Amino acid sequence: MTGPDPVPDAREVVGVDPVAVGRWFATIGLEHTAPLRFDRIGLGQSNLTYLVRDHADRRWVLRRPPLGHLLASAHDVVREARIMAALETTEVPVPRVLGVVDDPAVSEVPMVLMEFVDGQVVDTMAIVESLTPQCRRAIAESLPRTLAKIHAVDLAAVGLADLAGHKPYAVRQLKRWGGQWEHSKTRELPELDELTRRLTAAVPEQREVTLVHGDFHLRNVITSHDTGEVVAALDWELSTLGDPLADMGSLLAYWPEPGDNTGGDFPASTLPGFPDRAQMSAAYLALTGRDPAALRYWHAFGLWKLAVIAEGVLRRARDTPQNRAAAGTPTVERIDAIVHKALDVTERIDRR
Incomplete structure (x- = not known):
């Protein structure tokens, strides 16, 4: 979780003013010992x-939007903090939010401070390969359980009933992500346009409205070193209200099987111990009793959204290289492979 040691000179950290953040810590009454050290994780x-980290090695996590031009409504860390704070009293495992700042004297963009959750982030192949098959299975089996908890949240009780509109989710998302594609694409891709048309024509009936994480996958959770159970679900920036099966479809989109070419440099779920997509789906459906008929649609939709997100990452990395993360930048070849896989899944939607 902690990654490499912070850079010796905190002034070199991109996107953060260490002195201003230290002053903010003092204003919110957070006990700390200067100097603060920062490390991109x-x-x-x-x-x-x-x-x-402070001088006494106490640890926190700070989050801010990416550098450069931002698309409207994207990367809203204040909204993300609101969601996590609302979930603190539920069974959903989330980090505790300690402070939110939207003050130009501290940062040119809003920032959120949260507790550091100790555990294991399974986000590289080296980590995955170090795990036993039994540990891999335990982690995988915790993912559908965590999704079931997210989708069981009483929206009114936690104050999230107004988080987003209650109109049909697929229609809203097709409009939103179709617009994101048009604003961030680096080239014309007729196959993606065709995929968008197929998804628009095959929208399933929405039977309920729940909290939707929006980007739930193996790299966006912290798991227990001992049991493999998810101890924190991270990255709530895409969370909204909608069809819960969309989250399971996204998880399947991030869950390649042996022979798939959509996993890029992180084909973790192809290793022994991880269940296949059918087993993951069956586990979630058994917990929730939801209808499996629409899940193939949401798998294709998840792949479509993943391709749009990856294209946006590619565009931001080209426009502002400092946004590049350790995972590297998606390639055109991988994005094309995701689109082709989604088109294949939609063919099977038509035949069901």
């Missing part, structure tokens, strides 16, 4: 995340 390609 995680492999995320969107919002930037830093491990913050």
